[in-house]
Amino acid sequence: MELFDQLLLLVISLIANLFSAVAGGGAGLLQLPALLFLGLPFGVALATHKVASVFLGLGATARHLKSSTFDWHFVSFILLMGLPGVVLGASIILQIDDRVAQGLLGLLTLGLGLYSWFKPELGQLSAPVNRDLRGYLVGGLVLFVIGALNGSLTSGTGLFVTIWLVRWFGLDYKAAVAYTMVLVGIFWNGTGAITLGILGDIEWSWLPALIVGSLLGGYLGAHLAIVKGNRLIKRSFEVITILVGISLMAKALA
Known part of the structure; x- marks a missing residue:
C-alpha cells in the first residue's frame, strides 16, 4: 500500500474503533467498507478486519481491566457458548452469498437500536436476572447464534452481545460493553480471524495501520465510556446500531 492509503486506513480505523469501544460494537460499519x-x-477484507478487531479488544481491555470487575464464571460461560458459533459461522461464510443474511441482520440491528431508544431506562442500572438453569440455557443458545453471526458477518454483532447482556442478564450498559470488548473483541474475533485465515487469506501488508488505529481507538473509546457512564454508552449504542442496520440493508439491496 502507498503511504497515503496507510494513513487513510489509520484514521478510519481510529474513528471506527473509538466509537465501537464506546457503544459495544460496530467497528465494521466504517472499517470493513473501507477495506x-x-x-x-x-x-x-473480512479476515483482515477480524485480525485488526482483536487489537480493538486488546486496547479496550487495557483500559477496562483498570476499573471494571469481571465475574470470571460468567466470562467462561460467554466464551463456552459463543466460540463454537464463531467457528461455525466463519467456516460457512466463504461458501455462501451473504446478501440476504446481511439484509435480515441489518433489519434486526436497526430494530435493536430503536428498541433501546424507546426504553429510556434500559441498561442504566445493574439488576442481574435469569441466572438460573433456564436463564443460562436460553441465554447460552442466543450467544451461540450471535457467535455464528460474529464469525460470518462482521458488522455489528458485538452490539448484539451488548444488548443481550443488558436485556436478558440485567447488566448495565457500562458492564455489558466491558464484557463485549474483552470477550468478543479478543476471543471471539481472534477465533474468527484464525478460522478465516486458515480457510482464506489475510492481507498482512494492510494490518500495521489497522492495528495502530484499533489499539488507540479501543483504549480511548473504553476510557470515554468509563468516564462518561451509562447514558453516553446507551445513546452511542443506539446511534451505532441504527447506522449499522441501515448500512447492512443498503449493502444487501445494492
Whole structure:
C-alpha cells in the first residue's frame, strides 16, 4: 500500500474503533467498507478486519481491566457458548452469498437500536436476572447464534452481545460493553480471524495501520465510556446500531 492509503486506513480505523469501544460494537460499519473500497475482495477484507478487531479488544481491555470487575464464571460461560458459533459461522461464510443474511441482520440491528431508544431506562442500572438453569440455557443458545453471526458477518454483532447482556442478564450498559470488548473483541474475533485465515487469506501488508488505529481507538473509546457512564454508552449504542442496520440493508439491496 502507498503511504497515503496507510494513513487513510489509520484514521478510519481510529474513528471506527473509538466509537465501537464506546457503544459495544460496530467497528465494521466504517472499517470493513473501507477495506472493500480500497480493493480487497470480501473474504480477504473480512479476515483482515477480524485480525485488526482483536487489537480493538486488546486496547479496550487495557483500559477496562483498570476499573471494571469481571465475574470470571460468567466470562467462561460467554466464551463456552459463543466460540463454537464463531467457528461455525466463519467456516460457512466463504461458501455462501451473504446478501440476504446481511439484509435480515441489518433489519434486526436497526430494530435493536430503536428498541433501546424507546426504553429510556434500559441498561442504566445493574439488576442481574435469569441466572438460573433456564436463564443460562436460553441465554447460552442466543450467544451461540450471535457467535455464528460474529464469525460470518462482521458488522455489528458485538452490539448484539451488548444488548443481550443488558436485556436478558440485567447488566448495565457500562458492564455489558466491558464484557463485549474483552470477550468478543479478543476471543471471539481472534477465533474468527484464525478460522478465516486458515480457510482464506489475510492481507498482512494492510494490518500495521489497522492495528495502530484499533489499539488507540479501543483504549480511548473504553476510557470515554468509563468516564462518561451509562447514558453516553446507551445513546452511542443506539446511534451505532441504527447506522449499522441501515448500512447492512443498503449493502444487501445494492
